[in-house]
Amino acid sequence: MTTGWVWHERYMWHDTRHAAGFVPAGGVVEPGEHAENPGTKRRFRNLVEVSGLLDHLVHIPPRMATEEEILRFHIPEYVERIKTLSSENGGDAGELTPFGPGSYEIALLAAGGCMSAVDAIIDGTVDNAYALVRPPGHHAEPDLGRGFCIFLNTGLAAMHAREVRGLERVAIVDWDVHHGNGAQKAFWRDPAVLTISLHQAGYYPPDSGHVEDMGEGEGEGFNINVPLPPGSGAGAYVAALERVVTPALRAHRPELILVASGLDANAMDPLAHMMVHSAAYKQMTRILMDVAEEVCEGRLVMCHEGGYSAGYVPFCGLAVVEELSGITTGVEDPFLEFFGGVEYQELQPHQNEVIALAEAIVTEALLPRTSKIQR
Ligand code: 3YP
Numbered sequence: 001m002t003t004g005w006v007w008h009e010r011y012m013w014h015d016t017r018h019a020a021g022f023v024p025a026g027g028v029v030e031p032g033e034h035a036e037n038p039g040t041k042r043r044f045r046n047l048v049e050v051s052g053l054l055d056h057l058v059h060i061p062p063r064m065a066t067e068e069e070i071l072r073f074h075i076p077e078y079v080e081r082i083k084t085l086s087s088e089n090g091g092d093a094g095e096l097t098p099f100g101p102g103s104y105e106i107a108l109l110a111a112g113g114c115m116s117a118v119d120a121i122i123d124g125t126v127d128n129a130y131a132l133v134r135p136p137g138h139h140a141e142p143d144l145g146r147g148f149c150i151f152l153n154t155g156l157a158a159m160h161a162r163e164v165r166g167l168e169r170v171a172i173v174d175w176d177v178h179h180g181n182g183a184q185k186a187f188w189r190d191p192a193v194l195t196i197s198l199h200q201a202g203y204y205p206p207d208s209g210h211v212e213d214m215g216e217g218e219g220e221g222f223n224i225n226v227p228l229p230p231g232s233g234a235g236a237y238v239a240a241l242e243r244v245v246t247p248a249l250r251a252h253r254p255e256l257i258l259v260a261s262g263l264d265a266n267a268m269d270p271l272a273h274m275m276v277h278s279a280a281y282k283q284m285t286r287i288l289m290d291v292a293e294e295v296c297e298g299r300l301v302m303c304h305e306g307g308y309s310a311g312y313v314p315f316c317g318l319a320v321v322e323e324l325s326g327i328t329t330g331v332e333d334p335f336l337e338f339f340g341g342v343e344y345q346e347l348q349p350h351q352n353e354v355i356a357l358a359e360a361i362v363t364e365a366l367l368p369r370t371s372k373i374q375r
């Protein structure tokens with residue numbers, strides 16, 4: 001296995017300003033760190049280096065997306081607004097998405113980095129890839145930055161794969177703990193791009209990611225939401241991947257699988273309430289690799305999204321990249337003994353209920369529509 005690695009120091013220079021988590025500093029809010037700061041991602045990258053794994057990865061240099069590429073999803077006025085604010089003193093892209101000077105170019109480099117990874121896979125330079133980009137993208141809307149996201153990195157990478165590289169079918173699996181509303185909107189009526197999101201139910205964005213939301217028109221059945229109850233752990237996530245994601249991918253048979261890889265379902269995350277540990281992330285990666293092997297010669301690109309535990313993101317991320325590359329570094333997750341042993345890691349009945357609903361949507365709404373298409 002050759003695994004590509006997208007990283008650029010400039011990603012770390014995207015400034016999300018002073019905040020208390022996600023609330024901007026000011027008034028009674030003492031200036032502190034914004035949750036989406038360089039720390040977690042830099043530490044993830046550093047652990048990949050210190051573990052020795054980085055030496056075995058193929059560095060894929062990121063390029064900046066062009067304005068034309070960004071306009072495949074975003075409206076001109078929005079792009080113009082970000083560009084102008086970025087050239088001045090920064091501002092807010094919309095909802096909870098502060099940025100400083102120069103972030104327009106960095107956001108272009110994030111979207112472009114995901115496209116670089118897609119190109120490397122399609123060109124056969126690497127078998128799979130992890131793009132550790134910043135800022136994230138999966139909440140971005142055509143006219144609005146949301147939830148720390150400026151441009152729809154993963155969705156734009158799917159559009160690049162389709163429109164420039166000529167792929168017929170692409171799938172996006174979003175395992176960030178928050179709902180992948182951006183890709184859902186982008187491909188709502190499009191059966192060519194299957195969108196699946198696993199997320200904490202009823203959390204962020206508000207009133208988004210319901211299990212009933214399955215796409216419309218030609219795209220009906222091609223959007224799958226799995227809103228998991230808070231407290232879900234390894235059992236629920238592995239079950240969702242085995243019983244919902246895998247059959248959906250088998251039915252759709254994408255030629256490329258993209259993962260919106262937020263690692264914020266981890267057991268220590270300050271912006272979510274799930275319990276996933278590194279061994280579960282490893283297993284989840286394995287499940288996706290197996291189905292990718294089956295349907296698209298293993299073509300799998302992970303684009304980083306959220307993940308806010310400085311302590312735990314690096315170990316969850318290392319587990320994912322170890323599995324992708326087939327290399328075991330011997331670095332042990334010092335948290336695993338604890339989180340692996342906490343109660344309620346196994347699938348609970350109320351979690352099973354949601355997974356069963358999503359399973360039914362795959363069988364009743366997606367399967368009949370994919371089986372009509374001969375391929
Ligand atoms: C935005 C406000 C509360 C949760 C936060 C989510 C950002 C994120 O990681 N999205 O994937």
Ligand code: ZN
Pocket residue numbers: 176177178262264305306307
């Ligand atoms: Zn998230």
